[in-house]
Amino acid sequence: MTVTRDVPRETSERLSAYAALLRKWNPAINLVSRSTLKDLETRHIADSAQLFDLAPKNAAHWVDLGSGGGFPGLVIAILAADAAPQMRVTLIESDLRKATFLRTAARELGLENTNVLSQRIEAAPPQGADVLSARALAPLTDLLSFATRHLAPDGVALFPKGARHDQELEAALATWRFTVQKIPSTTDPQAVILQIGGIARV
Numbered sequence: 122m123t124v125t126r127d128v129p130r131e132t133s134e135r136l137s138a139y140a141a142l143l144r145k146w147n148p149a150i151n152l153v154s155r156s157t158l159k160d161l162e163t164r165h166i167a168d169s170a171q172l173f174d175l176a177p178k179n180a181a182h183w184v185d186l187g188s189g190g191g192f193p194g195l196v197i198a199i200l201a202a203d204a205a206p207q208m209r210v211t212l213i214e215s216d217l218r219k220a221t222f223l224r225t226a227a228r229e230l231g232l233e234n235t236n237v238l239s240q241r242i243e244a245a246p247p248q249g250a251d252v253l254s255a256r257a258l259a260p261l262t263d264l265l266s267f268a269t270r271h272l273a274p275d276g277v278a279l280f281p282k283g284a285r286h287d288q289e290l291e292a293a294l295a296t297w298r299f300t301v302q303k304i305p306s307t308t309d310p311q312a313v314i315l316q317i318g319g320i321a322r323v
């Protein structure tokens with residue numbers, strides 16, 4: 122499997138096995154839109170994998186909100202299994218069928234670092250995450266609210282955002298204070314990853 126970074130053979134094999142599971146389950150659960158399934162490796166897997174390099178390598182707990190079919194959370198868990206063995210990864214996904222897919226995939230891929238919470242983000246116990254991610258979940262203002270529940274005070278949030286990221290930042294600054302770095306996406310020239318810390322209400 123091709124991702125944007127070099128990975129050990131075990132990681133590459135797990136990513137391929139994950140892609141096969143997604144293709145098998147997708148007709149029944151619609152984990153990714155059918156039009157993007159043919160580009161799974163770039164549109165979803167490589168797009169998710171790039172986040173791993175933006176997080177501190179010694180992070181102990183990564184939490185992914187609204188994981189859906191596992192983007193970016195399950196890709197992060199696969200990369201971490203070999204590259205950051207101390208890291209555990211929690212996926213929060215309220216849709217029971219998707220959560221069942223995530224649990225089944227984690228088990229079949231032999232991922233012992235992964236825990237799936239089939240709960241709403243707003244109801245799940247605060248996670249104290251060192252790294253928090255959320256892709257295609259909600260406007261930045263809402264993501265920052267989720268972050269105050271689940272991110273440790275010195276943790277970092279990684280939110281991939283599309284072409285309208287500047288408008289989302291402007292809207293969020295009306296109610297939130299935070300530090301932000303805009304990192305260009307390696308898979309989409311219009312997209313960025315917002316690397317955010319120090320979140321507090323205005």
Ligand SMILES: C[S@@+](CC[C@H](N)C(=O)[O-])C[C@H]1O[C@@H](n2cnc3c(N)ncnc32)[C@H](O)[C@@H]1O
Nearest residue numbers: 187188189192214215216240241242256257258
């Ligand atoms: C548009 S999908 C994106 C999935 C994945 N992150 C991706 O990039 O492909 C949003 C996902 O978040 C889940 N979700 C939405 N609101 C949620 C909430 N409040 N708590 C938990 N999961 C939620 C939905 O069930 C859905 O699977």
